[in-house]
Amino acid sequence: MANFHRLPVARGRPVRFTFEGAPVDSFAGETLATALLAAQVGAFGHTREGNPRLPFCNMGTCFDCAVQVDGRGLVRACLTDVVEGMVVNMQEIK
Amino acid sequence: MHDVAIVGAGPAGMAGALQLARAGLSVVVIDEQARAGGQIFRRPPEEFGVRHGQYRPYGWARDLIEDFEEHPLIETRFRQTVFGILRDPEGQISLAVSDGQRGTRIKARRVLLATGAYDMPVAFPGWTLPGVMTAGAVQSLLKSQKLLAGRQIVVAGSHPIQLILAAQLLEAGADLAAIALARDLPGFLEMARTLPAIPGNVSIFTEALRAMAVIARHRVPLLRRTLISAVEQTGEGPLRISLRKVDAQWRPVGTAREFEADVLALGYGFTPSTELARQAGCALSWHSAGGGWTVQHDDNFRTGVQEIFVAGEQTGVAGAGRAHAEGLVAGQAIAHSLGVGADPLEVNRAQALLKSSERFAGVMQTMFEPNRTALADLSHHSATVICRCEEITSGQLEDALTCNPFLTSASAAKLECRTGMGVCQGRYCEGTVAARIAMHHNTQIAQAGHFNAHLPVKPVPLGAYGDLDH
Structure with a gap:
């Protein structure tokens, strides 16, 4: 399992959202990808064959980091900034 | 209606925008990232309380970013995706833009595509496993989001940027299990012989040498002529990364060695992002050393579609210095095509930069072309x-x-x-x-050949499509 951690630098104010119903604590200025990786989420979604996916390119080209945000599908977590109260779920069957 | 719409706020897009704005033209720049800089100058978000990141060895980056951000004639739209280039029945060209929910059309008299490049994908057994990432992903998480990917990392590739990434990871406290370079280090010695002869590029060489010193100090195994061969994972255990010795043609010799890590960072080169150019009907040409399919253009960086110009990695991946120079020249050419002449001193400066960056780019491309x-x-x-x-x-x-x-x-x-x-x-x-x-x-x-690109060049919500009619 990947082991992502925040470096000790100044960040924005605390931002809380949910992923698959569980609260995730993050900081303003972070992307959803960063917040979920730092929370040690094991998969942002699964392929149609059920294989887990985590961010691969972190620059918006691969779509492996796609999640569902407030009901909208195929949202790239690496290009989406965290917002208080966001409801985030895994992207299934990409 | 804007005079010019620019896609991408990296060195090429910023340089082009500034030339145009200084000529008194109205410019809009669209980028998917949160701030200007492009992948090469990814910096922490505003909310982290810092304006700038680390741009070494590009001393000019700071001024470029500040001038770009402060120019009143440059409008910016960040966190937005250009998903197509349209032409209406009257012949007017426009960009189809999505903010992730709604769509808009941005009309412009000219378009500058400065969309950059992405890490070249390499398919091998296990490359889709979680924790296998591009070097660009690992580096941008570190530089911009201040997130260290993994405690234990293997860096594998063939591009000199891998050495710089390795040093950055070590300095951030990562434990590198190994650095595997597909080519031999003499590539870097050749670089040492060639680069000092090219004015303005010594600092890049110094940066690579500095990275080598950091790697040596941390006693990280630096495996030469070693190529990734496979990655396996059992359950949620560590990645088991097989690295194999290769000959000068990158053909396997001998058996694989296995290393364990949380993350594998891959960097075998870069691929130009040409999807908008393809969709708009610009012709491409194959240039392997330049990253593969590149966009054809004339000396003014004008493509076969008369309103569309290109600058930066899409003309052949050649780094930030070259992208900056091309952005300047393309910006001047676009202004000229709209009837605004540039200051002759500025033209000379841009042409000089273009010339010196061309020699450097040529050396880098020949030396580090992927096999x-x-x-x-x-x-x-x-x-x-x-x-x-x-x-x-x-x-x-x-x-x-x-x-x-x-x-x-x-x-x-x-x-x-x-x-x-x-x-x-x-x-x-x-x-x-x-x-x-x-x-x-x-x-x-x-x-x-290559795949064709169609509207939308990136998936966008259906609603964004519908909005284009309004």
């Missing part, structure tokens, strides 16, 4: 995934090629076995598919 055949060979095992979106395997592609002897193009392979039909729209399999077709038919990769 595409050897990399495509890594995908041969029948269970290896070629298309990571649709999960099309090497075996399925090979079957399609065997059953259809006249299947000789990447586009035909896409129609036959769906490789390239997923959400990344072929960006991560096109190169492998084309190389495998070339190997199957014993022809050149360029002959297999």
Whole structure:
């Protein structure tokens, strides 16, 4: 399992959202990808064959980091900034 | 209506925008990231309380970013995606733009595509496992989000930027299990001989040497002529990364060595992001050392579509210095095409930068061109995934090629076995598919051609599409 951690630098104010119903604590200025990786989420979604996916390119080209945000599908977590109260779920069957 | 719409706020887009704004033209710049800089100058978000990141060794980056951000004639739209270039019945060109929910059309008299490049994908057994990431991903998480990917990391690739990434990771406290470079270090000695002769590029060489010193101090195994061969993982255990010794042609010699890590960072080169140029009908040409398919243009960086210009990595991946110079020249050419002449001193300065960056780019490209055949060979095992979106395997592609002897193009392979039909729209399999077709038919990769790009060049919500009518 990947082991992502925040470096000790100044960040924005605390931002809380949910992923698959569980609260995730993050900081303003972070992307959803960063917040979920730092929370040690094991998969942002699964392929149609059920294989887990985590961010691969972190620059918006691969779509492996796609999640569902407030009901909208195929949202790239690496290009989406965290917002208080966001409801985030895994992207299934990409 | 804007005079000019620019896609991409990296060195090329920023330089072009400034030239145009200084000529008194109205400019809008659209970028998917949160701030200007492009991938090379990714910096922490505003909310972290810092304006700038670390731009070493590009001393000019800071001024460029500040001038760009402060110019009143430059309008910026961040966190927005240009998903197509449209032409209405009257011939007016516009960009289709999505903010992730709604769509808009941005009309402009000219368009500058400065969309940069992405890490070249390489398919091998296990490349889709969580924790296998591009070097650009690991580096941008570190530089911009201040997130360290993994405690234990293996860095594998062939591009000199891998050494700089390795040093950055070590300085951030990572434990590097190994650095595997497909080529021998003499590549870097050649660089040492060549680069000081090129004015203005010594600092880049100094940066690579500095990285080597950091790596040596941390006693990280630096494996030369060593190529990735496979990654395996049991349950949620560590990645087991097999690295194999290769000869000068990157052909395997001897057995693989296994290393354990949380993250594998891959960097075998860069692929220009040409999807908008393709969709708009600009002609491409194959230039392997320049990253593969590049956009054709004239001396003024004008493409075959008269309103559309290009600058930066799409003309051949050549780094930030070259992109900056091309952005300046393209900006001046666009202004000229709109009837605004540039200051002769500025023109001379831009041409001088273009000339010096050309020599440097040529040296870098020749020295660090990826061995595409050897990399495509890594995908041969029948269970290896070629298309990571649709999960099309090497075996399925090979079957399609065997059953259809006249299947000789990447586009035909896409129609036959769906490789390239997923959400990344072929960006991560096109190169492998084309190389495998070339190997199957014993022809050149360029002959297999490229996938076509259609509107939308990136998936956007249906609503964003509908909004284009308004």
